[in-house]
Amino acid sequence: MKLLNQEEAKRLTDRVIGLSKADECSVSIDGARKGNIRFARNSVSTAGLNEDISLSITVAFGKRVGTVQINQFDDKALQAAVARAEEVARLAPENPEFVPAPGKQVFRPSAEFVAATAAIDPEFRAQVAAYAIEAGRKDKIVTAGFFTDVTGFETIANSNGLFGHREFTNLDYTCTARTEDGRGSGWVARSAVDARRFDAREASAIAIEKALRSVDAKAMEPGRYTVILEPAATSEVIGRMFGALGARNADEGRSFMSKKGGGNRLGDKLVDEQIQVYSDPWNTDVPVSPWDSRSQLARQRTDIIKDGRVVNLEYSRFWAQKQGKVASGRSGNMIMAGGTKSLEELIASTKKGVVVTRTWYIRMVDPQSLALTGLTRDGTFYVENGKIKHPIKNFRFNESPVSMLNNVEELGKPVIIAGDEVPYSMLIPPMKVRDFNFTSLSDAV
Numbered sequence: 001m002k003l004l005n006q007e008e009a010k011r012l013t014d015r016v017i018g019l020s021k022a023d024e025c026s027v028s029i030d031g032a033r034k035g036n037i038r039f040a041r042n043s044v045s046t047a048g049l050n051e052d053i054s055l056s057i058t059v060a061f062g063k064r065v066g067t068v069q070i071n072q073f074d075d076k077a078l079q080a081a082v083a084r085a086e087e088v089a090r091l092a093p094e095n096p097e098f099v100p101a102p103g104k105q106v107f108r109p110s111a112e113f114v115a116a117t118a119a120i121d122p123e124f125r126a127q128v129a130a131y132a133i134e135a136g137r138k139d140k141i142v143t144a145g146f147f148t149d150v151t152g153f154e155t156i157a158n159s160n161g162l163f164g165h166r167e168f169t170n171l172d173y174t175c176t177a178r179t180e181d182g183r184g185s186g187w188v189a190r191s192a193v194d195a196r197r198f199d200a201r202e203a204s205a206i207a208i209e210k211a212l213r214s215v216d217a218k219a220m221e222p223g224r225y226t227v228i229l230e231p232a233a234t235s236e237v238i239g240r241m242f243g244a245l246g247a248r249n250a251d252e253g254r255s256f257m258s259k260k261g262g263g264n265r266l267g268d269k270l271v272d273e274q275i276q277v278y279s280d281p282w283n284t285d286v287p288v289s290p291w292d293s294r295s296q297l298a299r300q301r302t303d304i305i306k307d308g309r310v311v312n313l314e315y316s317r318f319w320a321q322k323q324g325k326v327a328s329g330r331s332g333n334m335i336m337a338g339g340t341k342s343l344e345e346l347i348a349s350t351k352k353g354v355v356v357t358r359t360w361y362i363r364m365v366d367p368q369s370l371a372l373t374g375l376t377r378d379g380t381f382y383v384e385n386g387k388i389k390h391p392i393k394n395f396r397f398n399e400s401p402v403s404m405l406n407n408v409e410e411l412g413k414p415v416i417i418a419g420d421e422v423p424y425s426m427l428i429p430p431m432k433v434r435d436f437n438f439t440s441l442s443d444a445v
Contacts, residue, residue, distance in 0.1 A: 003031045003153050004053070006165040012055070012073060013157035019082040022059035022089060025159045026101050028293070029055045032152030037125040040144040042133045047125060059085045063098040066090070099317040104161040105298045110287040117169035117195040118151040124195075125149070132175050132204035141208050145175035149195070154289065156296055164291055169193055172418065175204050176378065177211035178445070184391075185445040186210025187358050187378035189232055191418035191425070193287060210357060210379035217391040219441060220382065226353035226409070227436040228346050228383065231428045233356040233376070234404075235417040240362070241370055241401040242277070242334045243423045245304065247313035251323065256370045256402060257310065269308045271405035277305040279331035285416055286425040292329030299329045331424065338411040338429025346412050346432050348386040353432070355381040355388065359397070370400045375442050394445070395438035407434045 004012070013027045031053035038046045058067045059082070066088030070081045128147045136143035149171040157163045170193050177186040188207040192198045241256075250257035250264035257265050280301040281288050291298050295317055303311050312328070320327035347355060362374035376394045383389065412430035 003033065003151070003167075004029065004155070006155075009153070009155035009165050010157070010163065013155060013163070016055070016057060016078055016082060017157065017159050019079055020057075020059055020086065020159065022061055022086055024060050024101050025082075026058045026296070027055065027155075027157045029053065029155040030152070032150050034148060034150050035120060035122070035125060036146065036148045037129050038146045039129045039133060042136050042143055044126070044129050044133075047122065049122075055081075057081055057085045059089050060098070060100075061086075061089050063094040063096070064089045064092045065095055065098065066092055097318045099321060101158045101160050102162060102296050102317070105164065105291065105296070107164040107166075107290040107298055108282070109166065110281045110290050111284060112166060112168035112193060112287045112289070114169050114194040114196075117149060117171060117193065120149040120171070120195055128173065128200040131201045132177075132207070135201075135204055135208055136177060139208055139212065140180055141211050142178045142180060143175060143204070143208070145173065145204075147171070147173045147200075154293070156291065156293070158296070162296060164296075166289055168289070170418070171195060171198060173198070173200065173203060175207045177204075177207040179211055179215055183217075183445065184211045184213070184215035185378045186212075186214060187232075189417070191416050213381070213388070214379045214391040214445065217380070217393045217445070218382070219393045220354075222395060222438045222440050224435040224437055226350060226432065226434045228343065228350060228353055228355045228430065228432050230343060230355075230357055230430050231415050231417050231426075233359045234428065234431065235426055236362050237359060237372060237374070237399070237404065238336075238401045238428070239334075239423045239426070240364070240372060241405075242304070242331075244367070244370060245310065245313055247315045247323070247325070248319040250313060251319075254367065256368055257313065258368065264313065265310065266313055267309055267311065270310055270402055271305065271308045272408045273308040274408060274411065275305050275308050275405050276337040278303045278335055279333055280335060281332060283333060283335060283427065286333045286335065286418065286427050288332030288425055292332070295327065295329050297327060297329035299332060302328070302331065304331070304334065333425040333427070335427040336411075336414060336429060338414045338431075341410070341412045343412060343430045346410060346430055347383055347388065349410070350383050350386060350432065353383045354392065354436075354438075355379075355383055365398065370402050371398065372400065373398050375444070377444065394442040396440045396442055397437055398439045399437050404433050404436065407436070408432070409434055
């Protein structure tokens with residue numbers, strides 16, 4: 001399958017828009033080539049390559065909207081799809097929150113495409129799996145993992161003059177390592193836009209080392225501890241906080257950003273002053289699309305949390321119109337400033353504490369306080385006098401990312417966290433946090 005370049009995509013969107021007699025017509029095209037390899041029990045189990053292109057047509061007559069999606073692009077298929085979308089729109093009830101499609105936008109390209117990643121082939125994928133499998137067999141460790149790489153494009157256009165085209169690449173890798181008796185477990189995740197910045201051998205070695213070190217875990221009493229959280233341990237936790245920064249939920253009293261009696265807490269100091277978070281589509285570590293696909297608005301570099309204060313909320317086009325505000329495209333990445341210390345240096349400066357590799361099975365307890373519950377897994381360790389003394393059994397925790405970010409003692413050097421389990425591409429640091437609330441023990445490894 002050939003992915004469309006900008007000229008080809010423009011011709012196709014122009015053709016679709018020209019066929020429509022609706023008040024307005026919007027078109028989006030998504031295409032990708034996705035390679036993968038999966039291994040388990042130190043053997044490759046599946047490998048494949050999937051290619052697909054789809055085109056979505058949305059039309060509106062007044063406030064009545066219809067949408068159709070197709071994957072055939074000959075004239076007959078396009079004419080039938082436009083006609084069907086218009087038929088659906090005429091039958092649809094009016095949308096009381098309808099907002100006309102945006103006009104022409106300026107989309108500054110971001111560095112999402114890297115030729116080295118687009119060139120990944122079956123041999124490359126096989127070598128990724130081989131590093132983990134061979135190292136696992138050598139150390140009598142059972143490994144399992146999944147590697148995916150994507151090369152794709154996205155095009156958006158509408159009858160109000162908007163057009164954008166982007167090409168992108170990325171890769172994701174996870175590896176779980178278990179001792180043969182099942183008493184030790186380690187895990188690692190890596191993401192990159194540029195394959196030259198991905199070291200499969202290094203990543204697999206980390207998972208295997210954690211598995212070996214986590215054998216014979218000892219029980220510790222639940223309670224509040226100083227914790228050193230790896231970025232993978234905090235990504236979903238603070239990701240829930242980042243995802244709750246919508247203005248509408250805050251204004252309607254359904255968010256931790258809601259103010260009692262009405263309004264929102266924009267500008268209030270909510271977390272420690274050292275917390276600085278921003279979004280930047282052009283960051284070279286975690287570049288993302290220069291537009292938000294849902295609103296079709298251009299993204300900008302935006303401060304989210306500054307000196308511990310939330311300084312920006314996301315406004316949909318409808319809610320911005322209703323509130324007299326400026327609409328904003330949803331952030332595609334979240335970047336938290338940190339320090340220069342490595343995870344090991346944070347551990348070395350800790351008198352007593354707990355190292356958490358990863359958290360999982362996270363569930364919301366209370367949206368208005370952002371209280372979450374979840375479990376540690378794949379390597380939890382007790383630290384004493386700056387050194388890991390022994391592995392410990394996993395805990396269940398009850399904690400809010402707001403409270404957690406109020407109790408930060410020190411931040412390390414940010415690293416890339418992305419993939420299906422996190423809501424954004426993130427660049428976040430390991431962090432040392434006091435009074436983290438572990439509520440019970442878990443026998444799972």
